[in-house]
Amino acid sequence: MTSAGPHTRHPNLWPPFTQLARSEPPRRVSRADGALLHLESGEPLIDAISSWWVTLHGHAHPDLAAAVHDQARTLEQVIFADFTHAPAERLAERLSAITGLQRLFFSDNGSTAVEVALKIACQWWANRGEARHQIVAFDGAYHGDTFGAMAVGERNLFSAPFEDKLFPVARVPWPATWWDDDAVEAREAEALAVLSRTLETPTAAVILEPLLQGAGGMAVVRPQFLKAVQRLVHDAGALLIADEVLTGFGRCGDWFASRRAGLQPDLMALSKGLTGGCLPMGVTMASERIFSAFIGSDPSLTLWHGHSFTANPLGCAVANASLDLLEAEPQRFLGFEARHRPHLQALSRHPRVDHCRLIGTLAAFDLAVEGTAGYLNPAGPTVKRIAMEAGVFLRPLGQVVYLLPPLCITDAQLEQCYAAIGKALDQL
Numbered sequence: 001m002t003s004a005g006p007h008t009r010h011p012n013l014w015p016p017f018t019q020l021a022r023s024e025p026p027r028r029v030s031r032a033d034g035a036l037l038h039l040e041s042g043e044p045l046i047d048a049i050s051s052w053w054v055t056l057h058g059h060a061h062p063d064l065a066a067a068v069h070d071q072a073r074t075l076e077q078v079i080f081a082d083f084t085h086a087p088a089e090r091l092a093e094r095l096s097a098i099t100g101l102q103r104l105f106f107s108d109n110g111s112t113a114v115e116v117a118l119k120i121a122c123q124w125w126a127n128r129g130e131a132r133h134q135i136v137a138f139d140g141a142y143h144g145d146t147f148g149a150m151a152v153g154e155r156n157l158f159s160a161p162f163e164d165k166l167f168p169v170a171r172v173p174w175p176a177t178w179w180d181d182d183a184v185e186a187r188e189a190e191a192l193a194v195l196s197r198t199l200e201t202p203t204a205a206v207i208l209e210p211l212l213q214g215a216g217g218m219a220v221v222r223p224q225f226l227k228a229v230q231r232l233v234h235d236a237g238a239l240l241i242a243d244e245v246l247t248g249f250g251r252c253g254d255w256f257a258s259r260r261a262g263l264q265p266d267l268m269a270l271s272k273g274l275t276g277g278c279l280p281m282g283v284t285m286a287s288e289r290i291f292s293a294f295i296g297s298d299p300s301l302t303l304w305h306g307h308s309f310t311a312n313p314l315g316c317a318v319a320n321a322s323l324d325l326l327e328a329e330p331q332r333f334l335g336f337e338a339r340h341r342p343h344l345q346a347l348s349r350h351p352r353v354d355h356c357r358l359i360g361t362l363a364a365f366d367l368a369v370e371g372t373a374g375y376l377n378p379a380g381p382t383v384k385r386i387a388m389e390a391g392v393f394l395r396p397l398g399q400v401v402y403l404l405p406p407l408c409i410t411d412a413q414l415e416q417c418y419a420a421i422g423k424a425l426d427q428l
Ligand SMILES: Cc1ncc(COP(=O)(O)O)c(C=O)c1O
Pocket: 109, 110, 111, 112, 114, 142, 143, 144, 145, 209, 214, 215, 243, 244, 245, 246, 247, 271, 272
């Protein structure tokens, strides 16, 4: 076995979203607890982005560890086509109750949860014998890296090599907003006008990230815009798919962003915080109205989709344990926005800070710097490096700097995150 040092690249690994010719070697992590990652080289780092937005309660949470351990000693995996088990049933009952969507379909991650939602939406129309092919998505969207998820996401550098393989999707502007934005209403009106025209074509489904587009640049929209979107989608008879892979489980200051925005989608994709960020799992929730169109003696009505690890009992057990934690202390996510606010307010006065936005556990702003906006803006890596030296792990999206910490982060740690950002801004 090859042993790589703390700052070297392993010869057998191919890391995600990384250009090896241009990036720093990864750091080796030996363990983690709460909001901290402990590097092999000794120093702790605050995980200010919850390890790609998954770690909800903090790392190595004892309740989540116990749930995995106990379940692993009881039933670690079973084929879910001919069998069921208590952790899956309990999870389905609980998620049905809090999403208002009665049926749960399991998959493995956020991308597959989106793929399943898209497949269900398309087949729902086919099963009813109605030809509806158009899918509508929003500019700037990110829904994952599998082909269907890529197709509905913004076409960009990441999807370019596959462009000819991606199905066509109609696009609508995303009227992102920020503090002291006095032009938002005009942008919303324009987006709604485009959506309205687009929906004149018979539409199978409209997919969106409620309240917050994540990878597209932490772009926040107002609830009233989403309510208007929902009205148009309903009037057109199309299905509404909420991709809550990032925004679910308290991230946006309520159980789900849809709930905060007053939406009742037909389908919902969930992952990331589903297991508290402990194990990979995705689910697609569907209304009973959707589900019922898949039932009948004709085999072609069936949703012929499944994954080897469907409803993995370890994932279900830890998802139930994560829900227990959220239910026991909802104030942790309901009140998180208030913890960010004074820090972001102070930061907003910095000349390098533009377009502040805050929702739930997410605080973000744009760097006022030269260069084109987007993932490759070089200011992001500079901020990342300086913050890392100050003990804080950030991963800006180009010129967009954000914090999305785990719920357990202490006030002192949060202060350290903002101090590290302030230091980076002063050095830009
Ligand atoms: C809104 C949204 N949908 C889907 C995905 C894809 O999830 P995964 O990376 O688990 O495939 C992501 C990932 O960041 C996401 O933010």
